[in-house]
Amino acid sequence: MADEHLQPGEDEQLITLIDDKGNEELYQVLFTFDSEDYGKSYVLLYPQSAEDDEEVEIQAFSFTPDENGDASQGDLYPIENDDEWAMIEEVLNTFLADDDSHLEDK
Structure with missing residues (x-):
């Protein structure tokens, strides 16, 4: 079901989201995938500002990829x-x- 996974640090992508009040926040792409x-x-x-050990709220959207699939x-x-x-x-x-299983293997 998932065709493409971007691992953190491997082709890092950032996206700016603007909330209803016009505030901008920089987000990092966790991964993308396609659903048949x-x-x-x-x-x-x-959120890019999240600390490694901090629990974060993950945002999900559908999107139209650019010519590179990004x-x-x-x-x-x-x-x-x-x-x-x-x-x-x-x-x-x-x-x-x-x-998690990759982390345990190291």
Whole structure:
């Protein structure tokens, strides 16, 4: 289901999000993936200012990739479907479990 995973530090991408009040915050791309079921690309982001041991809220959006397949340019779209959210959470949980197992191997 997940076609592409960006590992932190490996082609680091940053995206600026602007909230309803016009405040800008810089986010780092955790990873991107494509869903054949929904025919969309997704990006998961976390605040760049987050500390390594800090629990962070991860933002998820669908996006239209640029010519390089990146999410750093172009439009992000909110996830409004509960089934899509469930699929994204499943992919995120798998990513986090894989990331934890890589850390334990070192």
